[in-house]
Amino acid sequence: xxxxxxLNRKQYKKWLLNAASEGIDPYTIELGSVxxxxxxxxxxxxxxxxxxxxxxxxxRDEFEDALDFVNPFKCPEIIIGxxxxxxxxxxxxxxxxxxxxxxxxxxxxxxxxxxxxxxVYATDEIIxxxxxxxxxxxxxxxxxxxSNFRNQIMSINNVERMKNFLSEIPISFSYLKYFxxxxxxxxxxxxxxxxxxxxxxxIYKIHYTKFSNQFAKEFALKCQETHYxxxxxxxxxxxxxxxxxxxxxxxETDMKSVLYKEHCDVIDQSIERxxxxxxxxxxxxxxxxxxxxxxxxxxxxxxxxxxRGYGGSITSAGLLVFSDIREYxxxxxxxxxxxxxxxxxxxxxxxxxxxxVYFCDFRNQMKDLYAVNLAVNESTxxxx
Numbered sequence: 093x094x095x096x097x098x099l100n101r102k103q104y105k106k107w108l109l110n111a112a113s114e115g116i117d118p119y120t121i122e123l124g125s126v127x128x129x130x131x132x133x134x135x136x137x138x139x140x141x142x143x144x145x146x147x148x149x150x151x152r153d154e155f156e157d158a159l160d161f162v163n164p165f166k167c168p169e170i171i172i173g174x175x176x177x178x179x180x181x182x183x184x185x186x187x188x189x190x191x192x193x194x195x196x197x198x199x200x201x202x203x204x205x206x207x208x209x210x211x212v213y214a215t216d217e218i219i220x221x222x223x224x225x226x227x228x229x230x231x232x233x234x235x236x237x238x239s240n241f242r243n244q245i246m247s248i249n250n251v252e253r254m255k256n257f258l259s260e261i262p263i264s265f266s267y268l269k270y271f272x273x274x275x276x277x278x279x280x281x282x283x284x285x286x287x288x289x290x291x292x293x294x295i296y297k298i299h300y301t302k303f304s305n306q307f308a309k310e311f312a313l314k315c316q317e318t319h320y321x322x323x324x325x326x327x328x329x330x331x332x333x334x335x336x337x338x339x340x341x342x343x344e345t346d347m348k349s350v351l352y353k354e355h356c357d358v359i360d361q362s363i364e365r366x367x368x369x370x371x372x373x374x375x376x377x378x379x380x381x382x383x384x385x386x387x388x389x390x391x392x393x394x395x396x397x398x399x400r401g402y403g404g405s406i407t408s409a410g411l412l413v414f415s416d417i418r419e420y421x422x423x424x425x426x427x428x429x430x431x432x433x434x435x436x437x438x439x440x441x442x443x444x445x446x447x448x449v450y451f452c453d454f455r456n457q458m459k460d461l462y463a464v465n466l467a468v469n470e471s472t473x474x475x476x
Contacts, residue, residue, distance in 0.1 A: 130247030
């Protein structure tokens with residue numbers, strides 16, 4: 093494991109403005125790495141670069157500099173904290189959190205402000221101030237309502253503060269996590285359904301990354317063993333009230349998910365466009381959708397690439413980087429001169445992957461090294 097790098101103020105400002113100028117879509121402003129909640133499963137401690145790099149709190153002046161890059165006609169949404177080059181921090185931990193939200197409202201009154209929170213920092217004062225901010229899209233990580241279990245997985249429990257936040261503030265998405273205990277999940281579902289502000293309800297299982305510590309990986313693998321059994325029971329009780337995280341697309345549980353049809357429609361539509369454009373092509377897929385191609389599009393040639401260069405869930409196409417694709421060609425047989433279609437979701441709207449590599453440069457490199465042609469799936473949705 094590499095040593096943790098703490099960026100000084102000058103380095104951080106350069107990093108922040110470079111991230112802003114790359115035109116991330118949605119536009120993201122990191123507020124800093126500080127989070128003392130200490131969730132044992134969190135990517136902030138079990139992923140690159142969250143586990144390897146710490147960035148300080150952004151200052152008010154730096155925040156204003158980052159806002160200067162916003163084009164309100166092309167940027168309908170700004171994400172505060174989390175999303176680019178680092179996972180999951182707690183935006184409410186920043187002492188200027190409310191000030192930042194109000195500044196966005198003042199400068200860009202029509203832009204939606206999106207942030208993820210566990211709400212354990214949500215004091216009564218913060219809640220009252222949030223009620224004065226408009227155009228909010230809040231994703232709440234409920235995790236679980238069980239206080240005893242929260243004590244085992246979180247350094248800061250504050251379940252009552254989280255529940256108060258859920259009672260007072262309208263939520264766009266509420267996320268429950270499956271921790272391997274089906275009975276606990278059912279209790280959490282019942283509790284969450286009692287809140288009128290809950291918004292869309294989602295169930296996620298724990299992921300692991302190539303950087304995860306032993307506890308996080310073992311915990312994630314245990315949860316995944318019974319994930320679908322738990323979801324089957326939830327669907328039996330609550331029909332289609334819940335969004336399920338789509339992980340593999342070859343089972344009956346995913347087919348009941350609201351997300352399943354949307355996801356597969358995007359894949360199918362993309363394939364039809366590709367058939368019209370190319371006489372012959374191979375899709376760069378991942379574990380999350382390889383089984384779907386084999387079942388639904390058996391005539392489409394695919395290669396299955398794992399996310400190893402960046403981090404995050406190792407099965408996710410959205411977290412692939414160009415080095416993952418290059419690594420595949422280094423170690424496997426392939427067809428020279430062929431066209432390989434890569435997922436659009438692995439790049440921002442300017443063609444940079446999550447490690448800052450530019451697609452056109454990578455495409456030229458691959459053509460020189462391996463005599464293959466790379467093209468991008470035209471959909472802007474999560475695919476392949």
